[in-house]
Amino acid sequence: MQDLGIEVLFKGNNFIRLLAGLWVSVRLALIAMVFSILLGFLLGMIMTSKNRIVRLICRIYLEIVRIMPQLVLLFLVYFGAAKHLGINISGEIAGVIVFTFWGTAEMGDLVRSALIAVPKHQYESAYSLGLNKTQVYLQIILPQTIRRLLPSAVNLLTRMIKTTSLVVLIGVVEVVKVGKQIIDASRYQNPNAALSIYGVIFLLYFAVCFPISKLSAALEKKLQS
Amino acid sequence: MDLEFISSHIPMYVEAAGLTVRIAIYGIIGALIVGLICSLIKELKLPVLKEIVQIYIELSRNTPLLIQLFFLYFGLPKLGIVLSSKACATAGLIFLGGSYMAEGFRTGIDSVPQIQRESAYSLGLTREQTFFRIILPQAVATSVPVFCANMIFLIKETSVFSAVALADLMYVTKDLIGLYYNTDEALLMLVIAYLIILLPISLVTSWLERRVRYAGFGN
Numbered sequence: 198m199q200d201l202g203i204e205v206l207f208k209g210n211n212f213i214r215l216l217a218g219l220w221v222s223v224r225l226a227l228i229a230m231v232f233s234i235l236l237g238f239l240l241g242m243i244m245t246s247k248n249r250i251v252r253l254i255c256r257i258y259l260e261i262v263r264i265m266p267q268l269v270l271l272f273l274v275y276f277g278a279a280k281h282l283g284i285n286i287s288g289e290i291a292g293v294i295v296f297t298f299w300g301t302a303e304m305g306d307l308v309r310s311a312l313i314a315v316p317k318h319q320y321e322s323a324y325s326l327g328l329n330k331t332q333v334y335l336q337i338i339l340p341q342t343i344r345r346l347l348p349s350a351v352n353l354l355t356r357m358i359k360t361t362s363l364v365v366l367i368g369v370v371e372v373v374k375v376g377k378q379i380i381d382a383s384r385y386q387n388p389n390a391a392l393s394i395y396g397v398i399f400l401l402y403f404a405v406c407f408p409i410s411k412l413s414a415a416l417e418k419k420l421q422s
Numbered sequence: 423m424d425l426e427f428i429s430s431h432i433p434m435y436v437e438a439a440g441l442t443v444r445i446a447i448y449g450i451i452g453a454l455i456v457g458l459i460c461s462l463i464k465e466l467k468l469p470v471l472k473e474i475v476q477i478y479i480e481l482s483r484n485t486p487l488l489i490q491l492f493f494l495y496f497g498l499p500k501l502g503i504v505l506s507s508k509a510c511a512t513a514g515l516i517f518l519g520g521s522y523m524a525e526g527f528r529t530g531i532d533s534v535p536q537i538q539r540e541s542a543y544s545l546g547l548t549r550e551q552t553f554f555r556i557i558l559p560q561a562v563a564t565s566v567p568v569f570c571a572n573m574i575f576l577i578k579e580t581s582v583f584s585a586v587a588l589a590d591l592m593y594v595t596k597d598l599i600g601l602y603y604n605t606d607e608a609l610l611m612l613v614i615a616y617l618i619i620l621l622p623i624s625l626v627t628s629w630l631e632r633r634v635r636y637a638g639f640g641n
Binding site (some may be wrong): 397 | 489497574579580613
């Protein structure tokens with residue numbers, strides 16, 4: 198049996214370091230997700246506006262996000278900001294900006310479709326009861342959309358976590374980078390470390406995303422019944 | 423903006439874009455085939471294979487392409503399986519896309535009413551005949567929007583190929599930024615290249631979504 202280099206994992210605190218690296222990208226995903234949900238609700242409501250110009254601007258924003266790969270956006274922010282604003286923003290900040298930009302569009306579209314799915318008589322009855330616009334949205338419409346939104350929002354979270362793996366390409370030290378360091382450090386003792394380290398990173402991502410996507414599927418089922 | 427810089431480097435971008443598109447096409451076709459095979463196995467409920475397909479779908483859908491590529495490119499050679507960057511990129515894209523396409527087929531298949539299957543069986547068709555002649559044509563028509571969305575998703579995912587040393591658009595851009603410091607020009611060409619590839623597909627997709635005809639009994 199060929200040496201698979203698994204023992205590297207248990208040398209020193211290598212496994213803990215990998216987990217800490219994973220936390221870096223998961224934390225990034227969570228931060229971006231919080232911003233995306235907040236801004237996404239705002240965008241979703243703006244998108245249901247009757248003003249054509251507002252709708253057109255939203256449409257263009259959505260199209261840009263839909264067409265441009267997230268890595269291109271990361272490059273634009275990371276390299277572009279350094280050049281034009283003269284500030285050296287860290288990869289993490291660039292990541293949060295880009296993933297929020299992306300997540301807001303995705304979330305906004307979800308909120309929009311959930312808002313449209315609320316029957317019109319809900320709005321009309323609320324208005325006829327004398328509630329004002331803020332009250333209608335906060336007390337009548339939003340509670341109904343949140344139920345509808347939950348499965349797809351949870352699903353967006355898994356996509357967000359998967360997408361944040363890209364930040365290694367703009368120099369953030371996260372799980373892949375830590376893995377590389379471990380592999381390089383043990384090149385002579387364990388030439389096969391790459392197999393087990395990348396294998397473990399693969400399984401770590403799976404271990405994080407699988408429960409969340411199962412949760413999303415379960416929520417969806419519960420909603421349907 | 424240095425126009426001379428842009429014009430002198432356009433060929434580099436054209437070549438890189440060509441490479442991206444070529445691998446994307448192989449990847450999408452491969453993914454469709456894998457997806458079809460997976461959905462066939464699930465439809466026929468083949469023992470053991472059915473479970474393997476389920477595991478594959480979960481693994482592929484819950485991990486990022488970048489990590490899959492790292493494993494294929496840096497991990498597998500340690501087992502004696504050495505893939506070139508192109509082969510690796512294509513294999514990664516097929517591995518990722520296969521599960522998404524399989525899900526696409528599945529939503530289509532689920533939307534075909536059970537009565538279609540029962541009628542086909544009662545007419546004496548075998549399971550395979552029923553799948554290919556009755557279920558699949560109706561399922562595919564329903565799944566077209568999903569396939570299109572997956573196609574755009576997969577083409578977007580090709581942007582990570584620079585991680586396995588493939589000279590794609592991102593790789594060329596990073597190279598130019600590092601070599602000449604012409605960040606604006608390089609980034610502009612990058613954005614334009616992706617727009618040229620993806621905008622037509624996106625437009626065709628939304629057009630298709632609006633006028634896809636749901637082939638099914640009764641409409």
